Amino acid sequence: MADLNKHIRALQDLPAPDSIWDAIESTLTDRERSLALIRTFYASLEEEPALHQLSEDFQYQTPLGTYDLKAFGHYHAPLFRGKELRIEQILLDGHQAVVRYSIPGTALTDTNLATDWLTLNHGKIQHIRSYFDAAALSNKMIG
Amino acid sequence: MKTPEQTVRYYLSLIPAQDFENMPLHEMVRHESPYGEVLGRRVFTEACRSLVAGTREIVIKSCIAQGDTVAVEYEAIKDTGSRFELSEWFRIVDGKIVEIKAFFDGSRFNA
Numbered sequence: 002m003a004d005l006n007k008h009i010r011a012l013q014d015l016p017a018p019d020s021i022w023d024a025i026e027s028t029l030t031d032r033e034r035s036l037a038l039i040r041t042f043y044a045s046l047e048e049e050p051a052l053h054q055l056s057e058d059f060q061y062q063t064p065l066g067t068y069d070l071k072a073f074g075h076y077h078a079p080l081f082r083g084k085e086l087r088i089e090q091i092l093l094d095g096h097q098a099v100v101r102y103s104i105p106g107t108a109l110t111d112t113n114l115a116t117d118w119l120t121l122n123h124g125k126i127q128h129i130r131s132y133f134d135a136a137a138l139s140n141k142m143i144g
Numbered sequence: 145m146k147t148p149e150q151t152v153r154y155y156l157s158l159i160p161a162q163d164f165e166n167m168p169l170h171e172m173v174r175h176e177s178p179y180g181e182v183l184g185r186r187v188f189t190e191a192c193r194s195l196v197a198g199t200r201e202i203v204i205k206s207c208i209a210q211g212d213t214v215a216v217e218y219e220a221i222k223d224t225g226s227r228f229e230l231s232e233w234f235r236i237v238d239g240k241i242v243e244i245k246a247f248f249d250g251s252r253f254n255a
Contacts, residue, residue, distance in 0.1 A: 064249035092208040099215040116231045116247040132231040134178035136251035
């Protein structure tokens with residue numbers, strides 16, 4: 002019985018799950034944290050988790066125009082709904098990253114790949130400059 | 145030998161002069177862009193010659209290098225003053241560029 006009480010007390014002393022996650026998170030390096038942020042964003046582009054990775058003053062600059070956080074959530078993110086975005090490569094240098102990716106099975110397939118340059122600020126993505134062939138995309142969508 | 149980043153910066157610096165002879169390109173360099181894929185130094189330089197004609201300046205906005213890979217974001221400024229933004233990924237082996245993947249909006253290339 003004494004042993005059982007000892008085990009119960011030990012269990013009661015365990016940190017709450019949130020604290021465990023915080024403890025794990027605190028062991029990540031800045032680089033790992035940034036990569037996790039980027040991967041989370043691209044893994045859920047059309048969903049809420051992606052939007053949570055963006056800063057309030059977020060700007061998304063593309064050949065088709067520049068979008069703020071609200072416009073990105075309303076008009077751009079839904080384009081990725083149900084699509085499997087595949088990250089080809091990520092390079093990271095401090096607060097800047099560059100990501101090359103493809104989106105199989107969409108109008109972007111013909112252009113195949115896009116490259117985004119990201120600026121990170123305080124654990125959020127503040128700015129994305131996206132490079133892709135908008136001309137081919139438009140032709141495909143119209144055709 | 146230059147680092148991969150230095151190799152790419154040197155390559156870009158030669159574009160305004162169209163100095164293809166001295167570009168650190170591998171004989172079997174592969175170039176992918178919205179215009180398609182070309183293979184080999186001779187084919188690539190011939191394809192590029194008209195595209196880069198009239199380029200007055202290359203302005204590098206961002207550059208990240210990691211291992212044998214270098215990503216660059218830059219502006220090509222034409223003699224007319226028009227600016228064209230693009231992003232390219234390079235792979236370097238033994239000081240030579242063996243692969244270039246270019247990302248840009250084709251409709252703006254000759255604007």
